[in-house]
Amino acid sequence: MRIGVIGTGHVGLITCVSLAAIGHKVVGGDNDPEKIALLERGVAPFYEPELQPMLEQQLKEGRLTFTASPEEAVKDAPVVFICVGTPPRVTGDANLVAVEQAARAVAPHIADRAVVVEKSTVPSGTAQRLKRTLQRGRPQPEEHLQVVSNPEFLREGKAVHDSMHPERILVGGEAEWAFEAMREVYKPLTDQGYPLIETSIPTAELSKHASNAFLAMKISFANALARVCEKAGADVVEVADAMGADTRIGRAFLNAGMGYGGSCFPKDVQAFEHLSRRLGYDFRLLQEVARINAEAIDSTLEKVRDALWNLEGKTVALLGLAFKPGTDDIREAPALTLGAKLLAEGAKVTGYDPLAAANAKDALPELEIAPDPLSAATGADCVVICTEWPEIRNLDAGELKEVMAYPVVVDGRNAFDSESMADHGFLYYPTGRPPLL
Incomplete structure (x- = not known):
């Protein structure tokens, strides 16, 4: 089947590559000619495990092409995916301008009988507006156009795997012929x-x-x-293990740390809370979710303050800058929020990340980037573990202590073993466990 994809960001490019990999003829369209030039050369504009070789393979085998003309991407395609960004507004709701612009641009060029797939994360009710916008730009009868919702459930760092091995494929629609088209896809x-x-x-x-x-x-x-465990002398990891052994709860996502970040969770919590209010329900639980997430960074900052007393003139090394391992994404990354707060209090901040260093430097120019973890920690009064990359988890405690000016580690991800840190003479502040002072 010929499929058009509008938008070649994280979701759009993964959609292009995965649909081509399962046998479809895919054309990815984007109005950014520089990005298209990169993609045509087989260069992924962001890091995602397995993406680069799969992109190269699909281009080589001729199942995937790209165009700087979104209108060309949808030509003769019975199914069109819209994968443009929906960033948050200041008010918290999703900004759907790109969705509307994409719809207006491609409406006159969509096939006579077509299914338009809403892949972007959008609030409930968007499909109706999308269909009206598309239909205004088409001469064909309304019954020849269907809009379906097919949200993505991709994890950054595992997005290619998730697209090829989905736990579920969710399709919301109205007409049977639209469902049939999606079954074929x-x-x-x-x-x-x-x-x-x-x-x-x-x-x-x-x-x-x-x-x-x-x-x-x-x-x-x-x-x-974790805050309760720290005060009670309990171990949050062991408590989470005990909870997670109950299949009704599960262990996944019960990892205490510096909070969530990335392009999805912060935006979607905010957008869902805003949507609920618009629909007449005050979803206070979601407000607390966001508040506690911000509190996790402040708790880490307070541990640094407790260890160093005054931050002015002190050097703090941040190990891990991406919002999580396996990606170069620094959007809403806790490390950068913490870094900005440390800089505001007069600290010198160094950082290391195997993939996200350049992005982090662009976002926080005052941050001094080091080529490896030990270089970042050299001369530091405190090291903060912000992202649990393997090369950070596997650091030798003795070597780390040797290069630091003062042996303080604030472990925002519980990456290190408490006993080992104590044996090497560190002042160690884990998360959700009593500190070793």
């Missing part, structure tokens, strides 16, 4: 046993926000629990 995956769930459009739209908000809630619960 995903047949190579459903034939392997991956489930396709068909539902209404509002249900599918809401499911994405609800899923991300629930996962963010688990993280915030773990972080609130």
Whole structure:
């Protein structure tokens, strides 16, 4: 099947590559000619494991092409995916300008009978507006156009794997012929046993926000629990293990730390809370989820203050700058929020990250980037573990202490073993465990 994809950001490019990999003829369209030039040369504009070789393979085999003309991307395509960004407004709701602009641009060029797939994360009710916008720009009868909701459930750092091995494929629609088209799109995956769930459009739209908000809630619960554990002398990791052994709860996303970040959870929690208020329900639980998430960074900062007393003139090394391992994404990264607060209090801040260093430097120019963890820690009065990359987890405690000016580690991810840190004479502040002073 020929498929057009509008938008080649994280979701759009993963969609292009994965649909081509299961046998479709895919054209990715984007109005950024520089990005298209990169993609045509087989260069992914961001890091995602497995993406680069898969992109090269699909281009080589001729199943994937790119164009700087979104209109060209949708030509003769019976199915069109819209994958443009929906960033948050200052008010908290999703900014849908790019969705509307994409719809207006491609409407006159969509095939006579077509299914337009809403892949971007959007609030409930967007599909109706999208269909009206598309229909205004088309001469064909209204019954020849269907809009369906097909939200993505990709994890950054595992997005290619998730697209090829989905836990569920959710499709919300109205007309049977639209559902049939989507069954054909995903047949190579459903034939392997991956489930396709068909539902209404509002249900599918809401499911994405609800899923991300629930996962963010688990993280915030773990972080609130960590504050209690620190005061009670308990170990939050062991408490989470005990809780997670109950299959009704599960262990995933119960990791206390410096909070969630990235392009999805902060935006989606905020957007879902805003949508709920617009619909007449004050979803206070989501407000608390966001508040506790911000509190996790402040708790880490307070430990640095406790260890160093005054921050002015002190050197603090941040190990890990991406919002999580396996990505170069620094959007809403706790490390950068913490770094900005440390700089505001007069500290000198150095940082290391195997993938996100350049992005972090662009976002926080005062940050001094080091080529490896030990270089970042050299001369530091305090090291803060912000992202649990393997090369950070596996640091030799003796070597780390040797290069530091003062042996203080604030472990925002519980990456290190408390006993080992004590044996090497560190002042060690873990998360959700009593400090070793």
